[in-house]
Structure formats: C-alpha cells, structure tokens
Amino acid sequence: MDIKILCFGSLDKDFFIKSFNEYQSRIKNYSKFEVIELKEEFNKEDENNKIINSKAILEKLKSYSEYEIICLNVNSKIISSEELANIIKTNKNFKKAKLLFLIGPSDGFSKELLEQKFTKISLGNITLPYQLFRIILAEQIYRSFKIIKNEKYHK
Ligand SMILES: C[S@@+](CC[C@H](N)C(=O)[O-])C[C@H]1O[C@@H](n2cnc3c(N)ncnc32)[C@H](O)[C@@H]1O
Known part of the structure; x- marks a missing residue:
C-alpha cells in the first residue's frame, strides 16, 4: 500500500517528533508512508483562512488524483478503530491501494472542501491540535494494520 498524510506545518517539539517517528517506522512495516x-x-x-488554506489543499490534491482521499474532520461521522481498519482494508486494490489522509489547518476546512466527494470521518467528538492529531492518526493507521493482519496489539 501507499499511504500519505497531507497536513499543515511541521512538528516543532521534540516529543511530538519522537512519537510520530515511532509510529511512522512501525507503519513502514506494512505500507509506504509519507x-x-x-x-x-x-x-x-x-x-x-479556511478558504485560502482549503484552496491550497485542493490545488495540491490535483497531483494525487489516483489516491482515495480520507478527510479527517471533527464534525463528520465518528468511526471506531475497526471501522478505520475496514476503510484501509477495503480500499480498492488493497496491496496497490493509494490512500491519502487529509488533516486540516487550525481553522478547519472550507465549505467548498467539505462538499467534495471525499470520505469524511471523525476520530471522536473532541478537537485535537493538529500536531497531536497527526500522531494520533499515525497510531490509528498502525493499529488498523494490526487489526487487518490479526496481530496482537489492539485490545
Ligand atoms: C485544530 S483542528 C481544527 C479545528 C477546527 N475548528 C475545526 O472545526 O475543524 C485541525 C485539524 O485536526 C484534525 N482533527 C482534530 N481533531 C479531530 C478529530 N477528533 N477527528 C478528526 N479530525 C480531527 C482535523 O483534520 C482538523 O481540521
């Protein structure tokens, strides 16, 4: 598989970088990851801000037209870890699958972006800062692979 996360800014705290790198290296046992x-x-x-930053996202996504886009949005349908694993598993060709997870900017997405035909999901009814959310999403992607492969990890 080929998984990408499109997001804003970079991780600027050592503890964020270390946590993210840990999950990144674990995910790389299952998929390309960028x-x-x-x-x-x-x-x-x-x-x-919503309009300007969402336009930048839509422009960037033109280079990733072969990817299935999963938009992470607080107010969308809340899904479980098993449901996220199922999204990854059922993604078109699985092994050749290309998935792009989209994390929004500080002010969230514009109406135009939210009207796109992307899969939109929420990981819970709480708003997390985007650096922290990047780490949580990486952990959930890793957890998804453990669920898909039926490997010991998730409880
Ligand atoms: C600081 S949040 C944006 C908050 C903004 N007020 C909103 O309502 O979208 C930055 C990004 O983190 C992601 N995010 C944060 N918490 C989330 C959650 N519980 N579920 C899904 N995405 C989340 C979303 O992609 C969001 O656009």
Whole structure:
C-alpha cells in the first residue's frame, strides 16, 4: 500500500517528533508512508483562512488524483478503530491501494472542501491540535494494520 498524510506545518517539539517517528517506522512495516506538509496561511478572519488554506489543499490534491482521499474532520461521522481498519482494508486494490489522509489547518476546512466527494470521518467528538492529531492518526493507521493482519496489539 501507499499511504500519505497531507497536513499543515511541521512538528516543532521534540516529543511530538519522537512519537510520530515511532509510529511512522512501525507503519513502514506494512505500507509506504509519507507526510506532505503545506504552509498554513494566517489572516485576520477565520473564514478567509479556511478558504485560502482549503484552496491550497485542493490545488495540491490535483497531483494525487489516483489516491482515495480520507478527510479527517471533527464534525463528520465518528468511526471506531475497526471501522478505520475496514476503510484501509477495503480500499480498492488493497496491496496497490493509494490512500491519502487529509488533516486540516487550525481553522478547519472550507465549505467548498467539505462538499467534495471525499470520505469524511471523525476520530471522536473532541478537537485535537493538529500536531497531536497527526500522531494520533499515525497510531490509528498502525493499529488498523494490526487489526487487518490479526496481530496482537489492539485490545
Ligand atoms: C485544530 S483542528 C481544527 C479545528 C477546527 N475548528 C475545526 O472545526 O475543524 C485541525 C485539524 O485536526 C484534525 N482533527 C482534530 N481533531 C479531530 C478529530 N477528533 N477527528 C478528526 N479530525 C480531527 C482535523 O483534520 C482538523 O481540521
């Protein structure tokens, strides 16, 4: 498989970097894995930020048209770890599968982006800061592979 995370900014704390690297190296036992970082634009108004940053996402996604896009959005359907594993497992060709997970900027996504035909999921009814969320998503992707392979890890 080929899994990418498209997100904003870079991890700037040593403990975030170490945690992410740990899950990244574990995921690489199961799949190609890459993080693509966009530069977040900040303006005065949240609504403008959503529009500008979401446009940057949509522009970037033009280079990844063969990927199934999974948009992580707090207010979308909350899914379990097993359901995430199922999304990964049933992704079109599985071994040749290409999946791109999208983490939004600080102000979230624009209406235009949320209207795209992406799979939209939430990992819970709490809003996590995007650096921390990147680590949690990586852990859940790793957990998904353990569930798919029926390997000991998840409880
Ligand atoms: C700081 S949050 C954005 C908060 C913004 N107010 C919103 O409502 O989307 C940054 C990004 O982290 C991701 N995120 C944070 N918590 C999440 C959760 N519980 N489920 C899914 N995605 C989450 C989303 O991709 C979100 O766009």
